[in-house]
Each structure stands twice: as structure tokens, then as C-alpha cells.
Amino acid sequence: MKTIFFILAITSCSGLLSQQVVTTAGSTLENSSGGISYTIGEGIAQTLSAGDITLTQGFQQTNIFISLVSELKDAGLSVIIYPNPTRGNLKLNINDFTMPGLQYLLFDGNGKLLSQKKVESYLTEVSLSQMQSGIYFIKIQAGTRELRTFKIVKE
16 A cells, blocks of 8 residues: 555656756757757756746856966965955955066956056056956966966956
């Protein structure tokens, strides 16, 4: 009796646990030996409606911020960039700002050079207040030698 009840419970609940996804892309590929279907999107946890308003809740990966992208191990240069993410000005603390030809280069997410400035003090401010929200990169260089690259998030 318990077995029949268990089987009945599982089969009747399978329709309630179907998967849904809000897709951004996907496709189905087939040939004579088989096929594959894929979807890129966000899994839906729950959909709520009230009148003509619908709210779909899902699982979204949290923002992951990587501060240091690359570094030259023997550079002997300590660089601290904060706040990251930022809404306005970014501060660069560089321990050896007297290094010959020390400069920062600011790039957008596509690699376009937005600004370039010589580092002349321990604390240098980089203004991002006029920039759109997104991902930016700051390279610290001594002449043409790249010392550090940082990924910056502008909110």
C-alpha cells in the first residue's frame, strides 16, 4: 500500500516540478547520427501575477569582481586601487611613484584607450564619474613595460 501511494505521489507531482527558463539564446542542431539542443538563460524559480503585472523570479549569479587581472612578479611595485566597484572617482595608491615613465592607461571593455596620465604622486585619482556603467581596465606601465592590469567595475 505504501509503495502504491509513493508511486502515485511521484507521478502526480512530476508536472509541478517542470523546468522553465528565460532564454537569451539557444538552438537545436541535428544530423544523421543525432542531435543536440541548448539554451542559454536564467532558470525560473517562481512567477507571480497580479492583474496585468507579472514578476518572474529566477536564479542569477552574483557579481564577481576580480581586482587584479595580471601582474609582473618582479616589478617590486605595490598598487592598491579602490573603491572597486565604484560610482565616481577611483584612487590609485602606488608605493613607488618615482619609477621612470610611470603612467596609467584607462581602457573600456572593448580595449579602446579612454585616457592616459603620468603618475606623479603616491595617491592618484582617476575620474569615472562621466563614464557609463560597465567594465573598464586600468594598466599601470613604466614606459612601455606593463606592470599591472586591473579590472574596474563602474556602477
